[in-house]
Amino acid sequence: MPLTGQSIIGYRRGNTSGAQLRAFNPATREELDPVYHSSSLTEVAEAADLAFQAFSTFGWLSGKKRAVFLRRIAEKVEALGEELVERAVAESALPLARIRAERGRTVSQLRFFADIIDEGSWVDARIDFADPARQPVPKPDVRSMLRPLGPIVVFGASNFPLAFSVAGGDTASAFAAGNPVIVLAHYSHPGTAELVGLAIRDAASELGLPEGVFSLLYDAGYEVARALVAHPHIKGGGFTGSRSGGTTLLKIATSRPEPIPFYAEMSSVNPVFVLPNALKTRSESLAKGLHGSVTLGVGQFCTNPGVVITTGDDAGFVSQLAALLSETQPGAMLNRRISSSYESAVAERMTRTNVTTRVAQKDAIEAAGRKCQASAALFETDTKSWLADETLHSEIFGPTTIIVHAAGKADLLEIARKLEGNLTATIHGTEEDLRDNADLIAVLETKVGRILFNGFPTGVEVCQAMVHGGPYPATSDSRTTSVGARAILRFARPVCYQDFPESALPDELKTANQLGILRLVGGRYIREMEQKQST
């Protein structure tokens, strides 16, 4: 499919008069064709108007019909074949196998949400029947369910050109809930975005959906991003990226005349606590596992373990980890901005008082940086120094971590209490360790969305129970997750119908329950077709 470098605004293509941007291959350090064109503010308004119009239709389609749309998108993305894979590799420097796997995850996510809305119980339908005889006042008939928010803006993520970009998790869950979506492509992978955007457009068009159900815009700067979040037709947003970017957009979203929910997934150091029994019995496998997690995707995961707290005899463990990291070849990062941020953050950390640089040579870091690459780095410090130096609490996006030596349980607790919000925390130890450190778990639970036992935080399972969220700055809204089934809840709100006649109620709330969904009726969870789903 020939790329044209233009925005996709409903069923038409954008203008070519805006500021230009081009993709850059971080592995070859070459610019890629074609030239992309920033969307104009007029085009932002057009996309928003189209989305607003589309909402009145798309928002009322049945879950089963929206499921067809999601599955069609998945097919269309698959049909892009190697062209998509090659372009995504070229724009991200991520390995071929990783991009193939990410494509698999992307289409699985679309089908996962299709299954959820096909089944339909996610809408949390509730019915309280009337009681006209109740004293002192009659009881009305009250029914409610989750309904879509309205047009949603989704920001492509540099580190997931497929699974968290144009047809990624935010888009899939926003569509699933019944919302039109406007995606702002990430400047790092405009071609990947265009290919996937055209796939969504074609799926919508083939199914006769209103054109405004989807648009894809480009932005060489920040103007389009700001305008989208501020636009009165936009009713929510999803973002995965840096803390500064997320916080800036969040501020726009919350200070609009009508504030809107804005889900920014931003920054996380994903602490790993290694307890004495783990160090004693399996320091080598721990070092290997941690090395894999720290360097996976050149450290460019939001769940990358950026701080490791050890207590007990960790000399062997740290040596093994240091050896593995120093043997790690530099790897190309996603783009120049990320590699230069990594380079300067590592260089800055090397200057911190009371921080020992175990792995990292200034020359190696700089040489890698000049090639848009990252060279792994390992730091060490003690509890007191870590507690005192807040720069050590922040994420460095890339293949680096810091070991914090804790003297015992009191140190562990103090470190846990000092942590900012995170996506994950991990404990390595025995079952007894978990019991003995119940207070530590209790503190961590208030700081993170997911606690792992004897695992590594990278690799986020897409399933009903997953929580990929956490208190600020991990995300802007700790009540939500951007991965897993609950992600759909971000883009819906409850609406209540009082004393409505059956004919005017949504199908989900009609007494007969022909959809066979699980509902809370008169305070009891029931579904007519009980056998279909329950044991």
Add this chain to the structure above:
Amino acid sequence: MPLTGQSIIGYRRGNTSGAQLRAFNPATREELDPVYHSSSLTEVAEAADLAFQAFSTFGWLSGKKRAVFLRRIAEKVEALGEELVERAVAESALPLARIRAERGRTVSQLRFFADIIDEGSWVDARIDFADPARQPVPKPDVRSMLRPLGPIVVFGASNFPLAFSVAGGDTASAFAAGNPVIVLAHYSHPGTAELVGLAIRDAASELGLPEGVFSLLYDAGYEVARALVAHPHIKGGGFTGSRSGGTTLLKIATSRPEPIPFYAEMSSVNPVFVLPNALKTRSESLAKGLHGSVTLGVGQFCTNPGVVITTGDDAGFVSQLAALLSETQPGAMLNRRISSSYESAVAERMTRTNVTTRVAQKDAIEAAGRKCQASAALFETDTKSWLADETLHSEIFGPTTIIVHAAGKADLLEIARKLEGNLTATIHGTEEDLRDNADLIAVLETKVGRILFNGFPTGVEVCQAMVHGGPYPATSDSRTTSVGARAILRFARPVCYQDFPESALPDELKTANQLGILRLVGGRYIREMEQKQST
């Protein structure tokens, strides 16, 4: 019980050195004893520290134990007997019968949430079992459930001295979810607040709960409110009150170093659409019903119908409504600030171009205002004038409404599209009208939390399905409700446990499901004790 005028900080009483405030009886226009004392910023910090400490215990109590606490509070509130009723009447000028009913609702709400957490399924427990054999990577065991946010600040509401104040809906739902609560008493009813606060304190103390589970603070100005919302230990807030107050606190909540969810229920005009068939067949009962809803509680309900859109022959209806409103005696308002705001807002509306004042005399309004009372007012305008004058879109808190004459369906739609967010919208008509106006319903659905058919918005049923929420400015977060079972969800967030051993999992997530709650296991809703709850 002798009132002392001091804050309640855990199990001790506050100092008496702060700025003073006294309750005022709006009916007799006399100040009431005792003198109340603003909490100091030190006391704010003490209450927050105590709440933080209490959270580590209270947050882990079983739902069944927290239910005992809620029920004990209900008993203690009932045990306050006539002393509470009399004080609340004196501080609010609300009629005795209303306060008794409100006390009934308050204790019912406490028991309603007790039942919900006793049963336990609200935590949305989800289990995805491991599959170690899965290719290419093993599937981990992932389980998650809703957990409490942490210490919550609740602001007492002037118009519900019991049901939305110290032991009201916000407090009940925050406690139910497992959060300590700090209440800031409303300056209008400090004595009512103290009585109820002591009831909660005694319930907590008798059950041996950590003292920080509850505190009650006072504020003669705004300093304590601001400090509470900004305090790092506070993880969420609930507020019912004015748009300016709610927006100010919301800004503090969202611009803290760690932004927190803040649920402000603020401002709503609750449009009522009266369609031709309704006017034709029952204009008299409509006028009576609307009159009752507009003047109920001297118009001091958030669901007060502040704009009535008619289409068709409404001359009889408007005359009847005008007659009823002009015969309505002035009633004492909740406090001086509210009555003077009402007086000036009505006076201002009387000056608007193209607005006809049907009921309201300048002298009567002013005379009532001087006595802390409100005299009912009725305005009329046409669609074009209403659309052009945004002051007419805002709430006037009190017994007044404005009739907007619409020429037909196009006008109705245009008005609906122009509305800000509201708690409710109401349609009066026939079942056919609902069908014929599906586009109107679709627009209203995006603007409100609850749509009523042939009813009146005042009188909010406390039940599983109720939604008392809506887009800004009705509330600060359209994804939530402050009345009904879903209110508990405001104060919880999902937490995920990956590969945890059974012994370290919360009971709700242990495989055996001894609690018998409904869970989503492997993508299917099941509960071991299926017979107990399902049909």
